[in-house]
């Protein structure tokens with residue numbers, strides 16, 4: 001077993017030679033988070049800081065972050081060059097004061113180090129031209145329509161809470177409700193329910209000056225009763241209708257909502273929704289029940305799976321894209337302890353869905369301390385390397401088209417920043 005963190009990284013790059021080094025390093029940064037030397041912020045020019053658009057995606061609560069870091073870290077980094085001669089690779093930022101990955105200044109510019117080894121030069125994404133403008137409601141556009149994925153994706157969190165509430169209902173990996181509370185405690189403007197008219201006004205500014213964004217994701221917590229007098233389908237459909245009426249097909253429309261019966265899916269498609277994300281989270285039947293207790297109680301695993309598969313008839317092959325939280329099946333005390341058993345389980349889910357025209361993808365689980373699962377060790381890097389290989393093999397065997405709404409494909413081009421699944425696709 002290699003002793004230092006840099007030796008361990010090197011060993012994985014050698015042992016998983018079928019994967020690009022970029023994808024392995026990206027997965028490792030995502031699973032372990034990043035430290036920042038605050039000197040970096042003095043040399044990085046203007047950049048877009050983390051918007052905390054829905055979850056915290058941090059391994060340290062805001063209250064415990066060092067004063068010269070909090071709200072200063074960039075949303076994403078792009079690393080290139082270094083000892084592995086990396087092609088530009090975009091990675092989402094997750095603060096972790098104990099991470100072996102440290103952003104600090106070298107030659108007057110931000111660089112990424114693992115321990116004392118320089119892994120390459122960093123860019124931070126600039127501030128979009130429309131970002132600072134204030135809307136007639138008084139909101140900043142960055143609060144209403146933040147951008148992610150190096151500007152490719154507009155992220156619209158219409159409802160920043162979830163009606164799955166407390167330990168017996170919330171998904172155990174999810175800190176949406178607690179993040180809302182911590183943002184308010186930190187006195188940040190953080191709108192709970194966004195007005196469709198305000199979103200459309202913000203998008204008018206985006207449309208007037210931006211050519212980088214190609215997709216939007218409409219998202220928010222689940223609605224199990226009603227919100228503003230509407231059920232979940234009507235609540236989220238009103239935003240899609242408002243956006244698509246004003247800007248028909250201007251961006252690829254995507255929505256993260258629950259798994260609905262066919263009539264409700266037709267309602268969303270009629271509103272203008274193209275890509276449907278009924279996130280499935282974790283495949284193993286027992287783990288689904290424990291990790292997603294609210295979803296299990298209101299819809300149920302079997303029903304969720306059936307609805308996901310049925311919805312392909314409405315949206316079409318590869319346009320139903322449920323997310324797996326990659327690695328949460330190894331969470332403790334509930335999950336698998338052996339990497340190969342975890343991979344075997346998740347691969348079964350990937351194959352099952354892909355054989356039915358559904359195209360699951362995964363994000364890299366961030367063990368947020370304020371989520372129910374709490375702070376804990378991430379699964380080992382070996383797990384994420386094997387998951388990338390499993391996903392790519394299932395995808396290559398599926399005959400499905402490339403994922404739509406995720407931007408460019410392949411190493412050096414991908415912009416999807418919370419897992420490396422887009423980086424490993426071979427063109």
Ligand code: SF4
Nearest residue numbers: 162170171174221222
């Ligand atoms: S459904 Fe689960 S993952 Fe989604 S916002 Fe609610 S608690 Fe979080």
